[in-house]
Structure formats: C-alpha cells, structure tokens
Amino acid sequence: MISRIKGTNDIIEDSKIWKWLEEKLKNVALNFGFVETRTPIFEATELFNRSVGNETDIVQKEMYTFEDKGGRSITLRPEGTAPVMRAFIENNLSSKGLPQKLFYCGPMFRYERPQAGRLRQFHQFGVELIGSALPIADAMTILLAIEMLKAIGLDKFKLKINSTGDEKCRPNYVETLKAYYKPFLNDLCDDCKVRYDRNVLRLLDCKKDAKYAENAPKITGYLCDDCKAHFDKLKKYLDEMEIEYEVDPSIVRGLDYYTRTVFEFKYPNLGAQDAIGGGGRYDNLIEELGGSKVPSIGFAFGIERLILALETEKRLPEIEGLDIYVISIDEDQKIEALKIASALSKYFKVDVDVMGRNVKGQFSHASKENTRYTVVIGEEEIKMGLFTLKNMKTGEQWKVKLSEIIKIVSGSGEADTSDA
Numbered sequence: 296m297i298s299r300i301k302g303t304n305d306i307i308e309d310s311k312i313w314k315w316l317e318e319k320l321k322n323v324a325l326n327f328g329f330v331e332t333r334t335p336i337f338e339a340t341e342l343f344n345r346s347v348g349n350e351t352d353i354v355q356k357e358m359y360t361f362e363d364k365g366g367r368s369i370t371l372r373p374e375g376t377a378p379v380m381r382a383f384i385e386n387n388l389s390s391k392g393l394p395q396k397l398f399y400c401g402p403m404f405r406y407e408r409p410q411a412g413r414l415r416q417f418h419q420f421g422v423e424l425i426g427s428a429l430p431i432a433d434a435m436t437i438l439l440a441i442e443m444l445k446a447i448g449l450d451k452f453k454l455k456i457n458s459t460g461d462e463k464c465r466p467n468y469v470e471t472l473k474a475y476y477k478p479f480l481n482d483l484c485d486d487c488k489v490r491y492d493r494n495v496l497r498l499l500d501c502k503k504d505a506k507y508a509e510n511a512p513k514i515t516g517y518l519c520d521d522c523k524a525h526f527d528k529l530k531k532y533l534d535e536m537e538i539e540y541e542v543d544p545s546i547v548r549g550l551d552y553y554t555r556t557v558f559e560f561k562y563p564n565l566g567a568q569d570a571i572g573g574g575g576r577y578d579n580l581i582e583e584l585g586g587s588k589v590p591s592i593g594f595a596f597g598i599e600r601l602i603l604a605l606e607t608e609k610r611l612p613e614i615e616g617l618d619i620y621v622i623s624i625d626e627d628q629k630i631e632a633l634k635i636a637s638a639l640s641k642y643f644k645v646d647v648d649v650m651g652r653n654v655k656g657q658f659s660h661a662s663k664e665n666t667r668y669t670v671v672i673g674e675e676e677i678k679m680g681l682f683t684l685k686n687m688k689t690g691e692q693w694k695v696k697l698s699e700i701i702k703i704v705s706g707s708g709e710a711d712t713s714d715a
C-alpha cells in the first residue's frame with residue numbers, strides 16, 4: 296500500500312466540519328467587506344526568499360523547493376502573504392483604489408517536524424488589509440480576527456501584541472540585543488548561535504534559550520517616536536473596544552517582512568503548538584517586491600489548530616444529516632425513487648438506496664445517516680401520487696402529495712392529509 300506523505304492528512308469524515316468552519320470564517324470576512332482571492336499554490340522561489348527572508352527558518356530549512364522541467368526554481372507556498380502581494384502588484388490592484396481587502400483559504404507547505412498541530416501540508420485562512428498605515432487599520436484587523444474566533448465559538452484565546460519597530464529604530468535595537476547576548480553566545484542552542492548573526496530577534500522566542508530572553512532588553516523601550524505613537528494608539532483603540540491583550544516583547548514572528556505591530560493568538564490546552572493564528576504589519580513588503588510603497592497589515596489562522604481548539608473545547612458543531620431518504624419498497628420503484636429524490640434535491644439534502652437494501656435495511660441506513668424524514672415509494676404510492684412521509688425523530692407519519700412533502704420538510708406547513 297502506498298501511504299500518504301508524513302505530515303499530511305486526508306480530510307474525509309471531517310470535511311463537513313471544515314466546510315462549516317471555512318464558511319463561518321468567510322462570512323465574517325465578507326461582512327467586513329473583504330474579497331476572496333485565490334493564488335497558485337506554487338510560486339517562484341525568489342518570491343519567498345525576498346519576502347519571508349533568506350535568513351528565516353522557513354527559507355533556510357522548511358521550503359519545498361524543486362526545479363521544474365523548464366529549469367525554474369519553484370516553491371510550494373509556505374505562507375499566503377507574499378503570493379497575495381505578488382498578485383496585488385502583478386494585477387495592478389492599487390489602481391482599483393485603496394484599501395484592498397483580500398482574504399484567502401488554502402494549503403501551505405513547510406518541511407517542519409510533524410507533531411500534534413504541526414503538519415507539512417497545513418491550511419490557513421488569511422486576511423490582508425492593503426493600503427493603510429494607520430493604527431485604525433491594525434485595530435480593524437485584530438477586531439476582524441476576534442470576530443472570526445467568536446463566530447466559530449472559540450472565546451478562550453489570548454491575544455498577544457508587540458511592536459517590532461521599523462527601519463529607523465530596529466537596527467539600534469538589534470545592536471543592543473547582540474551586545475546583550477554576546478557573553479552567552481557559547482551557551483546558546485545551535486539554532487540560536489546561527490540566528491545570532493542572521494536574525495538576532497528570533498533569539499527572543501526560542502523555547503530552549505528562554506531564560507536568556509527573560510532579561511533581554513525589550514524592543515518597546517527602543518521604539519522611535521513614530522513607532523511608539525503608532526503602538527500607543529493601537530493599544531488605546533483596543534482598550535476602547537474592550538479587547539483584552541497582553542504586550543509580549545517575545546512576539547517577534549518568524550517572517551522578516553514585519554514592521555511595527557505584530558500579534559499572535561494563543562489558545563489554552565493545545566500543547567507546544569498553541570498559536571492558532573498570527574499576523575502583523577508589513578509596510579515595506581510591497582515595495583521590496585517591486586511595487587510602490589503600500590503599507591499593509593494582515594493575519595492568518597491555522598485551520599487544523601482551530602479545529603484542535605474546537606475539539607479540546609468540545610465545541611465542534613453537530614453536523615446535520617440528510618433531510619430526506621427516499622425508500623423504495625422493491626426493485627421496480629428504484630428509478631421512480633431516484634426521480635423523486637432528484638426533484639426533492641432542489642430543496643433538500645436527499646439520498647436513495649444504491650446498494651439493493653430491503654426496506655428495513657434502507658430505514659436503518661437512513662437512521663445511521665441521521666436523516667430527518669423518510670419517504671416510502673411503492674407501487675400503490677406511485678399510482679395514487681401519495682407517499683408515506685415519516686419524521687424519523689418523532690415517528691409521526693403522513694400520507695401526502697409531493698408538494699406537501701416540500702412544505703412539511705421545509706417547516707412551512709402542516710400536513711394536508713384531506714385526500715389521503
């Protein structure tokens with residue numbers, strides 16, 4: 296047998312939950328005026344080198360990169376922001392006016408060590424608010440994320456925010472941080488020894504070297520006046536909206552494109568992979584990718600992690616079963632049953648027997664599928680145009696015409712059994 300690739304999942308039974316979840320998230324995004332965008336799942340490798348950053352773990356160790364038959368270096372997207380910004384530039388979306396509010400949902404690929412909540416093919420629901428440098432855009436983005444979590448029934452999340460400064464103040468902080476870590480350099484883990492030169496900010500969120508991070512200088516003390524004013528304004532907005540948050544200077548994020556605001560949502564009882572979503576501002580990314588300077592902000596949720604959180608909270612929704620199972624008494628009515636099912640399928644979720652089960656077998660299959668109603672079709676029923684409709688929950692049954700079935704099952708009418 297050929298097995299699936301390590302770190303990937305087949306979504307079969309759970310696909311109804313996924314559909315429910317994606318619909319909920321989409322509806323909140325649509326109601327906030329965001330538009331769906333779908334970009335390819337593979338891009339030129341250069342796109343991620345330049346945006347996510349050459350020195351990040353993602354680019355250094357985690358990308359699925361290959362050469363295609365034309366000799367181009369291709370990468371399966373490890374995240375969605377860079378592709379959406381590439382599409383923004385390439386399709387000249389700024390000419391349509393700003394802001395552009397886009398969302399996306401789909402698979403991402405990172406060659407990480409698989410564990411609970413961490414996969415090599417995982418799925419993100421992401422949102423990008425393109426075009427505003429103002430803190431009100433940060434507030435709107437964070438509010439949108441919270442509305443999404445609430446819409447799916449997750450309310451125990453912890454919002455952590457930080458500012459990573461900008462090109463004016465961050466270099467100074469980086470030097471200060473390097474000076475702080477220098478005496479401990481030999482004691483740091485192997486990853487951090489490399490990160491020290493390449494991306495010293497990442498030392499702050501290393502779990503192995505957390506004890507050094509505790510006393511490290513905090514970026515919030517090194518922000519320039521503009522970055523500080525931006526961060527203060529965002530905090531004021533969050534306070535005014537009564538959104539709870541914690542300023543956590545160890546939130547530095549694993550992607551290089553961030554400037555100023557960064558944030559993460561953590562969820563309790565998920566173990567090590569407790570970040571259900573994260574995002575931040577990326578004011579220079581579009582320019583760095585060849586567009587004009589268009590400040591922007593966004594975030595993405597990990598769908599698998601949202602589902603894990605819903606499972607631990609026992610908040611997975613009861614997925615409804617079939618509305619109607621059309622039961623045929625014997626072989627001669629199979630096609631009639633199929634025709635009636637087809638007519639009813641315009642309004643309801645329906646099914647018919649294709650396994651040759653007898654009436655009892657069809658009834659028990661209908662119960663197993665959590666069916667609300669059954670309609671029984673026999674020779675007599677077809678002749679009379681009257682069918683036995685049974686409410687599978689209450690056991691009530693009626694002899695009714697097809698039009699009555701529609702009324703009763705849709706809940707818009709009582710059974711009219713006058714000519715039954």
Ligand code: HAM
Pocket residue numbers: 373374375376377405407412413414415417418419421422423549550570571572573574575576592593594595596597598599600
């Ligand atoms: P990220 O923090 O790398 O940000 O990923 C966002 C979310 O995707 C994480 O919080 C997590 O829930 C989920 N995730 C990441 N890696 C994995 C994995 N290996 N397995 C399962 N879930 C995972 C970004 O990707 C940014 N593009 C977000 C963003 C949008 N920033 C601005 N706009």
